[in-house]
Amino acid sequence: MPATRHLQAAELDTAAAILRAGGLVAFPTETVYGLGADALNADAVRRIYEAKGRPSFNPLIVHVADIAQAGRVAVWDDRAERLAQHFWPGPLTLVLPRRLMVPDIVTGGGPTVAVRRPAHPVAQALIVAAGVPLAGPSANRSGQLSPTTAEHVLRDLDGRIDAVLDGGPTRAGIESTVVDLSSVEPRLLRPGPIRPTDLEALLGPIAHRPFAVTDVSGSNRIATGALPSPGLLDKHYAPQTPLLLAPDDGTAQARSLGGRVGLVTQLDTILPGVTVERLPADADGYAAGLYAALHRLDRLGLTHIIVASLPDGEEWLAVRDRLRRAAF
Ligand code: TXA
Ligand code: MG
Numbered sequence: 424m425p426a427t428r429h430l431q432a433a434e435l436d437t438a439a440a441i442l443r444a445g446g447l448v449a450f451p452t453e454t455v456y457g458l459g460a461d462a463l464n465a466d467a468v469r470r471i472y473e474a475k476g477r478p479s480f481n482p483l484i485v486h487v488a489d490i491a492q493a494g495r496v497a498v499w500d501d502r503a504e505r506l507a508q509h510f511w512p513g514p515l516t517l518v519l520p521r522r523l524m525v526p527d528i529v530t531g532g533g534p535t536v537a538v539r540r541p542a543h544p545v546a547q548a549l550i551v552a553a554g555v556p557l558a559g560p561s562a563n564r565s566g567q568l569s570p571t572t573a574e575h576v577l578r579d580l581d582g583r584i585d586a587v588l589d590g591g592p593t594r595a596g597i598e599s600t601v602v603d604l605s606s607v608e609p610r611l612l613r614p615g616p617i618r619p620t621d622l623e624a625l626l627g628p629i630a631h632r633p634f635a636v637t638d639v640s641g642s643n644r645i646a647t648g649a650l651p652s653p654g655l656l657d658k659h660y661a662p663q664t665p666l667l668l669a670p671d672d673g674t675a676q677a678r679s680l681g682g683r684v685g686l687v688t689q690l691d692t693i694l695p696g697v698t699v700e701r702l703p704a705d706a707d708g709y710a711a712g713l714y715a716a717l718h719r720l721d722r723l724g725l726t727h728i729i730v731a732s733l734p735d736g737e738e739w740l741a742v743r744d745r746l747r748r749a750a751f
Pocket of ligand 2: 561569610
């Protein structure tokens with residue numbers, strides 16, 4: 424494939440034409456960049472898996488323009504309506520029973536489909552211009568860090584996709600909250616910008632997957648058992664450089680490791696020989712900057728990236744989850 428085209432937001436019609444022709448276009452959302460293809464074209468969706476090197480049992484999120492379009496790919500119900508009215512457009516993905524028009528390759532052959540209406544104006548305009556729902560995983564090679572800029576996308580996927588549509592850096596910085604509504608008891612499959620208590624206010628109690636709630640220093644493997652969301656298994660969202668979660672501010676570890684070390688911290692820290700990335704004290708600000716900081720550190724050929732421990736509290740759930748998966 425020729426080099427990937429770097430399109431500006433004004434070139435939206437070109438991007439839409441590539442999608443209608445079965446091509447792959449990475450596009451900005453309010454969370455991270457997605458790798459879009461016509462969700463109703465199985466051949467186009469198959470190319471997403473090839474470009475990402477993603478295992479084909481890991482299903483994709485279908486990005487829709489509105490609730491009506493969601494209802495054409497998924498079996499809509501009262502709970503979905505309540506959540507969508509409140510949180511869409513926005514960083515909330517709903518897993519619902521699928522409709523048959525959705526190709527198997529999108530759902531991993533399973534009985535459900537994940538749908539989301541993204542809030543980014545460029546994403547919304549692109550879905551409307553393409554005239555079809557867009558299958559869109561994060562626009563990175565499988566297992567790597569999600570991209571929050573068009574440059575991140577190109578670094579990972581240049582030559583493997585047709586185009587990236589540039590909408591500047593993304594706002595939320597981590598992937599959407601995924602909630603499974605396909606059975607009687609709603610389940611949180613992936614924590615994200617929309618928090619469990621926000622969902623419970625509308626749904627009543629929701630079950631959680633056994634991801635670490637308070638412990639970020641443990642193993643990066645998820646407890647075994649039923650596999651309601653294959654993409655939540657295994658190491659994920661990881662930089663190439665080994666990433667260590669410190670039990671404290673990380674400075675002792677940074678000193679003792681020697682070598683060329685990076686430190687991600689919320690504190691104003693200066694350590695000789697250590698590249699420090701300082702992130703905001705609030706959870707939303709931290710999430711917004713996290714992947715960009717990790718991408719920068721990952722380019723420096725460091726021996727380790729150390730991440731200082733985080734405050735407790737539900738607002739840190741999503742960031743903890745991502746860091747735990749990224750840990751070496
Ligand atoms: O913010 C986001 O969600 C970004 C932007 C581009 O929308 N997308 C994203 O997609 O993070 P991806 O493919 O990297 O992650 C989607 C997650 C995976 O963990 C996948 O296994 C899960 O959603 N998923 C997709 N369809 C599912 C289904 N039918 N049942 C259960 N889990 C599903
Ligand atoms: Mg991903």
